[in-house]
Each structure stands twice: as C-alpha cells, then as structure tokens.
Amino acid sequence: MLYQEKYNIGFPIRLSFISHALVIEGRICVAMEHSTNNLTGIFTLLLSAVIWGFAFVAQRASMEFVGPFTFNGIRFALGSLVLVPLVVMHRRSKPEPIQSAPSRHQWIAIGLAGLVLFVSANLQQIGLVYTTAGKAGFITGLYVVFVPLFGLFCRHRVSAYVWAGCGLAAGGMYLLSVVGVFSIAAGDALVLGSALGWAVHVHLVGWLAQRMHPLRVAILQFAICAVLSLGVAGFTETIRIGEILQAGWMIAYAGILSVGVAYTLQVVGQQRVDPARAGIILSLEAVFAVIGGRILLGEILSTRGLIGCALMLGGMMLAQLRAQARSDAADPSPSME
Numbered sequence: 624m625l626y627q628e629k630y631n632i633g634f635p636i637r638l639s640f641i642s643h644a645l646v647i648e649g650r651i652c653v654a655m656e657h658s659t660n661n662l663t664g665i666f667t668l669l670l671s672a673v674i675w676g677f678a679f680v681a682q683r684a685s686m687e688f689v690g691p692f693t694f695n696g697i698r699f700a701l702g703s704l705v706l707v708p709l710v711v712m713h714r715r716s717k718p719e720p721i722q723s724a725p726s727r728h729q730w731i732a733i734g735l736a737g738l739v740l741f742v743s744a745n746l747q748q749i750g751l752v753y754t755t756a757g758k759a760g761f762i763t764g765l766y767v768v769f770v771p772l773f774g775l776f777c778r779h780r781v782s783a784y785v786w787a788g789c790g791l792a793a794g795g796m797y798l799l800s801v802v803g804v805f806s807i808a809a810g811d812a813l814v815l816g817s818a819l820g821w822a823v824h825v826h827l828v829g830w831l832a833q834r835m836h837p838l839r840v841a842i843l844q845f846a847i848c849a850v851l852s853l854g855v856a857g858f859t860e861t862i863r864i865g866e867i868l869q870a871g872w873m874i875a876y877a878g879i880l881s882v883g884v885a886y887t888l889q890v891v892g893q894q895r896v897d898p899a900r901a902g903i904i905l906s907l908e909a910v911f912a913v914i915g916g917r918i919l920l921g922e923i924l925s926t927r928g929l930i931g932c933a934l935m936l937g938g939m940m941l942a943q944l945r946a947q948a949r950s951d952a953a954d955p956s957p958s959m960e
Contacts, residue, residue, distance in 0.1 A: 664895025667888040668904040674885040676911025678877050679756035679763075680919050682748060685873035690860035691748035694874060696853030697867065699744070701878030703845035709887065710838050729834055736827040736840070737847025743820030744848060745855075746813050753810025755922040758799060760912025761935045762814045767906065768792045768942045769822035788942030791934045798931030845882075906939040 685694050751759050771785045799811070807815070831840045856862060867874070889905075896904070913932065916922035924932065 664892045665904065666892075668892035668896060669907070671885040671888045671892065672905050672908040673911050674880050674888075675905075676760055676908040676913075677915040677919075678881040679751070679760045679912040680915040681873040681876040681881075683751045683756040683759070683916070683920060685870040685877075686748075686752050688866045688870035689862075689874075690856060691745055691752070692852045692856035693860050693862050693867070694870065694877075695741075695744050695748055696849050696856050697874050698878040699740075699845045699849035699852065701874070702882035703842050703849060705879050705883030706838055706842050706845070706886070709883070710842070713838065729831065732827060732831050733840065733843050734847065736824060736831065737844040737851070739820055739824045739827060740844050741848045741851040743817045743824060745852065746820065747817035750810045750813030750817065754808065754814060755924075756916035756920060757909075757913035757922055757924060757932070758811060758928070759814045760909040760916075761799060761932050762796070762811055763818050763821065764906060764909040764939050765792055765796070765815070765935065766818045766821035766825070767939050769819055770825050771942065773822050773826060785942045788938040788940075790938070791941060792938030795931040795934030795936075795938060798934065799928050841886075903940045906936065909936060909939070 682694070747759065747763060754762075768785070768789050771781050772789065775781060796815075828837075828840060828844075892904075909932070913922075913924065
C-alpha cells in the first residue's frame with residue numbers, strides 16, 4: 624500500500640509552511656480514489672507550488688522588519704482563521720453528524736503536531752536569516768525523502784526509488800550547502816533540521832487524519848503553533864506594531880495565500896491528479912523559490928549550487944515515483960513507495 628493511501632495524506636501545506644496539508648510550513652494532502660489526470664488539476668497544483676515557492680521570498684524579506692517568532696505567530700494565527708470559512712462551507716455542502724470531541728490520545732497527538740510544527744517552522748524561519756530563499760526551498764523539500772525513511776521505524780518497506788532518491792538528494796545537499804572539508808552552513812543546517820521536523824509532522828498528521836477531519840486538525844495545530852510562537856516572541860523579541868505593518872504584505876502572503884488559497888487549490892487539484900504525479904508537481908515549489916529569490920531578492924546561485932539543486936529535485940521526484948498499475952489484491956505488508 625502506498626504511504627499516501629495508507630495515511631490519506633501526502634504533503635504538508637507549506638506555511639513556510641510553513642509552509643508544508645500542513646506546512647511547512649505542515650500540508651494535508653487528500654488522496655482521492657479514482658482520481659483522473661486533467662489540465663485543471665495539473666494547473667491548480669502547479670499554482671499551489673508557485674504560491675508556496677514564492678512564500679520563501681516573503682519569509683526571507685520579512686526578517687528585515689520582524690523577528691522569526693513574531694512572524695510565525697501572526698502568520699499561523701491568520702492561517703487558522705483563514706480555514707474557518709472552509710470548514711463552514713464544507714459543513715453546508717456536506718452536512719455531517721456532529722463529531723464527538725477529540726479523545727485524550729487525539730488531543731495529545733494534536734498537541735505534538737502543533738509543537739513539531741512550531742519547532743520546524745521557527746527553525747526554518749531562523750535559518751532564512753542566514754541563507755537564501757532558493758536554498759531554503761530546496762533543503763525544505765527534502766522532507767519528501769525523509770518521510771518514507773522515517774517509516775522504517777513503523778516497519779514500512781522502503782522502495783528502491785526512495786533509496787535512489789536519497790542518494791541523489793544527499794549529493795545535491797553536499798554541492799549546495801557543504802563548505803570546506805565538511806562543514807554545512809549554519810542557516811542551511813537550521814533549515815535541514817526543519818525538514819526533518821516536517822517529515823515527523825507528516826507522520827503525526829497521518830495518524831490524526833485517520834481519526835479526525837483534516838480541516839479540524841489543521842486549525843487546531845495552527846492555533847497551537849501561533850500561541851507558542853507569540854509566547855516565545857513576547858520573551859525574546861521586541862514586538863512593534865509599526866514593524867508588523869511594514870511586513871504586513873509578507874505576513875499576509877504567508878498566512879493567507881500560502882495557507883488558505885494554496886490549500887484550497889491543492890485539494891481541488893488532487894481530486895483530479897493521483898498522489899504520485901501530484902507529489903512531483905508540488906516538488907516544483909523549490910524551483911519557484913529559486914526563481915522568486917532571483918527576481919525579487921536578487922539572489923544568485925553558483926554553478927555548483929545549481930547542480931546541487933538539480934540533483935535534489937531529481938531525488939525528490941524519484942522518491943515519489945511508483946508503479947501506476949497495481950493489483951487490487953491487498954498488500955500483506957505496508958510499503959513506502
């Protein structure tokens with residue numbers, strides 16, 4: 624069984640996430656049965672990738688005005704509020720029985736998801752102070768390689784595609800970020816730490832998605848992340864309204880477009896495109912992060928860095944490839960293809 628099919632999710636919504644589906648910044652991915660490929664689905668997924676890629680530019684530029692924790696606190700609060708209308712519309716279009724309150728185990732899982740989201744999003748945001756938007760986009764994208772590897776702890780099989788993808792991604796990471804004998808740049812190391820966190824986050828959300836509606840999970844964990852981020856910001860950063868207003872469009876882009884709009888587009892797109900192809904399309908957000916950094920911030924990657932990015936993108940895509948034709952017979956053991 625595919626990981627996406629087993630857990631009914633695929634990629635975190637980048638809210639960065641953060642982007643990310645949950646982002647980032649944590650991305651909930653709806654794996655729809657009988658999905659069909661068409662231009663509408665491909666276009667909406669591609670537009671999601673564009674929005675998430677350029678979100679790295681907004682995150683990078685915002686650090687001139689506000690601190691990382693202030694940015695993420697307001698951003699995730701906006702993200703949580705933006706999803707409320709989607710919940711209302713969903714309930715009106717598909718009336719369902721009122722869900723019972725989450726159980727104790729579900730509340731613990733939600734709390735852990737919010738905590739991991741908080742750590743990952745802020746590691747990424749702090750890392751963006753010291754690295755470029757383009758490099759951060761590619762390094763963050765490595766979570767799609769880490770997710771199946773972490774599945775080993777759950778006794779999932781890891782396919783040859785994933786191992787080959789890991790090799791390409793590791794080589795690309797070396798070319799992109801390693802300097803000297805073997806020393807990774809500080810900002811890149813922080814963003815890599817966030818990518819590991821996003822992978823853990825996908826597994827947590829996977830468990831929750833089997834037991835709660837994805838929108839409910841998203842709103843609750845975003846709210847937890849917002850509260851934790853603003854709490855830390857209150858002790859470690861100086862919060863000024865004027866500076867928040869200066870970074871207003873950047874925060875609004877990350878909190879509204881990256882979460883609300885891109886999330887909706889992703890759901891629409893994945894009703895028409897199967898998870899494997901959707902994953903490859905969404906991986907292009909790293910490419911758009913580089914394009915956005917070049918156009919809007921004047922960031923330039925060296926030839927070595929560009930080769931590294933190409934290898935990493937190849938690794939991300941390879942890790943998501945799977946056989947298109949599968950037997951209807953149940954697979955006796957879980958697989959991570």
